[in-house]
Amino acid sequence: MLLKRITLFPIALLIGLSMMFVGCGTDSDSGSGTMTVEMADAPIDSADAVNVFIERVEVNRVGSSYGWVTLNEPQQEYDLLELTNGATTVIGSAELEAGTYPQIRLILSSDGHSVEIDGSIYDMKVPSGPQTGVKLNINAEIEEDIEYVLLLDFDASRSVVEAGQNNQNPYILKPVITATEKAITGNIEGTANPADAQPVVSAIAGSDTLASTIADTSDGYFKLIGLEEGTYDVLVHPRNDTYGEQTVTGVDVTVESTTDIGTVDVPQN
Known part of the structure; x- marks a missing residue:
């Protein structure tokens, strides 16, 4: 009986329903x-x-x-x-x-x-x-x-x-969270010497700090990730008060690559 009822629908109505369902399906x-x-x-x-x-x-x-x-x-x-x-x-x-x-x-x-x-x-x-x-x-x-x-x-x-x-x-x-597409960013890595300085390392563009990390306390290694292409200053700021700050200027970052700035020696106060 159900099949007979469906076949009695006017053709124009069936066409209209078909168009409506197609319109609703655009999300997929x-x-x-x-x-x-x-x-x-x-x-x-x-x-x-x-x-x-x-x-x-x-x-x-x-x-x-x-x-x-x-x-x-x-x-x-x-x-x-x-x-x-x-x-x-x-x-x-x-x-x-x-x-x-x-x-x-x-x-x-x-x-x-x-x-x-x-x-x-x-x-x-x-x-x-x-x-x-x-x-x-x-x-x-x-x-x-x-x-x-x-x-x-x-x-x-x-x-x-x-x-x-x-x-x-x-x-x-x-x-406070920032979001970037990883494919359009690059990285900076290096080593703070000595590791005993326990520094916070930051990438700075102009007056903005765009990334920061804490250098590994065993070997001084650090890596700053998620940086857009451009030129940065890298500030090494020791948490150990017996050492002073050191800045590496003009560090270039390119997309999908890591710039190694080598060893950064921090001065002793």
């Missing part, structure tokens, strides 16, 4: 590519650990009716201070419909974040984090059968903020 006709999101850290030299808890990683697409798309649900704590000297961790990777993705957002838990300073651990909360997430403009172009790698630099030194006197916890987490 353009092929797919992959987006991978890596996270690194610009460190804070006054802390021993900065732990953040990420619940979800989401993106949205221009022209899509689906809203935010989940790349991953880590439900995991990350110590940002382990992500230095070129170390990164993948926090999301998924196949996406080809197109332009203007934003990414990290959904952080309302609690579960902490900072360790001088052996003491302090809980941190994120103002409004669980409701809207941390949104970043990326304008990522996902192409068919191509992997797009996005590098998020979570700046611990600017994200851990001292709370007011009336706050229950002495520190709060206000995430």
